[in-house]
Amino acid sequence: MADASQSYAARDTAGLKLWHWLSAHPALLPVVLSVVMAVVFALTVPNFADLRNIMNIFGQLGFLGFLCIGMTYVMVAGGIDLSSYTVVSAAAVVGATAMVATDSTLLGIVLMLGIGLAFGVINGVAVAYLRMIPFIVTLSTMVLAEGFAIWFTQAQSVYGLPYAFIDVFSARILPMTWGISARPVGIPVAGIAVLVVALAMGFLLSRTIYGRRVYLTGANEETARISGIKVRRVEFSTYVIAGAMAGITAMILTADLGTATTAMVRDVRLMDIIAAAVIGGASLKGGKGSILGTMFGLLFLTMLSNAFNLLGVSPFIAMVIKGSVLVAVIGLDVLRAK
Numbered sequence: 001m002a003d004a005s006q007s008y009a010a011r012d013t014a015g016l017k018l019w020h021w022l023s024a025h026p027a028l029l030p031v032v033l034s035v036v037m038a039v040v041f042a043l044t045v046p047n048f049a050d051l052r053n054i055m056n057i058f059g060q061l062g063f064l065g066f067l068c069i070g071m072t073y074v075m076v077a078g079g080i081d082l083s084s085y086t087v088v089s090a091a092a093v094v095g096a097t098a099m100v101a102t103d104s105t106l107l108g109i110v111l112m113l114g115i116g117l118a119f120g121v122i123n124g125v126a127v128a129y130l131r132m133i134p135f136i137v138t139l140s141t142m143v144l145a146e147g148f149a150i151w152f153t154q155a156q157s158v159y160g161l162p163y164a165f166i167d168v169f170s171a172r173i174l175p176m177t178w179g180i181s182a183r184p185v186g187i188p189v190a191g192i193a194v195l196v197v198a199l200a201m202g203f204l205l206s207r208t209i210y211g212r213r214v215y216l217t218g219a220n221e222e223t224a225r226i227s228g229i230k231v232r233r234v235e236f237s238t239y240v241i242a243g244a245m246a247g248i249t250a251m252i253l254t255a256d257l258g259t260a261t262t263a264m265v266r267d268v269r270l271m272d273i274i275a276a277a278v279i280g281g282a283s284l285k286g287g288k289g290s291i292l293g294t295m296f297g298l299l300f301l302t303m304l305s306n307a308f309n310l311l312g313v314s315p316f317i318a319m320v321i322k323g324s325v326l327v328a329v330i331g332l333d334v335l336r337a338k
Contacts, residue, residue, distance in 0.1 A: 029332075030279050030296035037300060041307045048310060052185045055172075060302045062190025063256070065295065066249045068276045069194075069201050070242030072294045075277050076205065077238040078218035078286025079127060079134040083119060083142035084246045084273065085265045090145040091115035091250035096158040096260030105165040112254075113247035119145060120243020124236035149262045157261040161254070169255030190252045195295075197248075201241075202291030214238060218286025272301050275326040284330070301325075 042049040067084050074081045091112040099108035119141055126137040172186025205211040216224040217234045225231050254260045278284065279300060280293025301322065308318040 028293075029281065030293055030300050033279070034296050034300045034303065037303050041303060045307045045310050048307060053306065053310070055185050055188060055191075057299075057302055057306050058191040059188035059256075060306075061295070061298060062188055062192075062194045062252055063249065064272060064276070064298055064302070065191075065194035065198060066245040066252075067242075067273050068294050068298050069198060069291060070245030071273050072277045072280070072282055072289050072291055073201070073205065073214065073238040073241045074134075075274075075282045075284070076218050076286060076289040077214050077235050078221065079235060079238065080138060080274075080284075081123065081239065081242045082135065082138040082270060083123065083145055084242055085270055086142045086145040086149070087116055087119045087243065087246040088250045088253060089260075089262050089265045090119070090149040090152075091247050092254045092260040092264060093149050093153045093158055093262065095250060096161055096254055097153070099162055099165060100158060100160045103162055105162050105168075108162075108165060109251060112250040113244065116243040116245070116247025116250065117240060118243070119246065120240040123243070124239035127239060128232040128235035146262065153260075153262060155262060157259050159259050161258060161260075166255045166258055169252050170258075190256070193248075193252070198291050198295050205291055210234075210237075215287055218283075218288075220287070271323065271326060272298075275322070275329065276301055278326065279329050 047053055067088070070084060071081055091114075094115050095108040095110075095112035098111050099105060123134075123138055123141055126132045127134045169190065171189045173189060173192075205214060213224070213229045213234050216227065216229060217231050221231055224234075250260075253264060257264055276298035277289060277294045279297030280290060280295070281297075282289030282294065304322065304325075305318065308315075308321075
């Protein structure tokens with residue numbers, strides 16, 4: 001009995017140490033989860049470790065990664081952005097229509113980025129300067145962006161994009177072979193781009209004065225204001241960043257699909273964007289989070305979805321499982337705050 005009691009005590013002690021370690025380093029939780037999941041799926045899911053599938057996962061990071069980066073900035077500052085994925089479709093249809101009409105790739109890129117920034121400015125002004133509730137504001141602009149995209153195109157798809165635009169943003173480089181891939185598979189430029197941007201934005205958030213101001217604003221707005229931080233300007237800037245990330249996503253997704261349509265974001269779930277940030281250590285109360293953690297949180301969710309597809313799991317069951325994961329992570333966030 002004594003040995004058994006000592007064994008249970010040792011397990012409890014080890015569990016508490018692991019809990020405290022993860023609580024002190026929340027960004028490492030998605031890293032651990034991603035590594036464990038990658039090993040398990042590689043050993044148990046057919047074709048998961050095939051090079052073509054790995055590159056598909058890497059490419060998926062390029063589609064959602066930019067939106068997750070923007071969401072992280074907004075959440076760290078204490079806000080939320082529900083509109084980002086519908087802003088993608090609004091920016092895409094405007095930019096694509098301009099490219100088809102003028103055959104100007106540059107004009108399309110500028111308009112996509114401009115529409116994203118415009119919605120970011122609208123959200124930022126409403127939240128930071130008009131002191132409106134972020135949830136209500138971004139829910140409204142989510143509907144606004146979707147309605148605008150449908151009205152602008154009359155619910156029609158935009159085809160005939162310049163090949164120069166498609167070739168640049170959907171390109172793959174360094175073709176290689178591995179596993180069952182019969183043909184060479186290249187690395188998606190979108191995946192490389194999101195990694196470069198993630199490194200830059202991660203440095204900005206974690207290693208600069210601006211980043212410290214974002215954290216302090218989200219942790220305690222009144223303390224930040226007393227410290228001399230222009231809180232409203234910081235909050236405004238995070239929504240502008242989120243808008244810019246939506247514009248970049250519009251470019252990549254439009255090029256990959258070869259068309260722009262209001263339905264192009266139907267597979268982009270807002271839950272995945274928020275969940276990636278929360279799994280990565282961001283708090284719904286603000287003041288916490290990192291780009292590194294968010295990217296590994298996104299990798300975790302992307303591998304989970306990919307494995308479900310390879311196994312033929314019903315998408316409805318997959319939604320239930322991913323929703324359960326999100327609830328568990330939010331619960332962990334609440335416990336960490338206590």
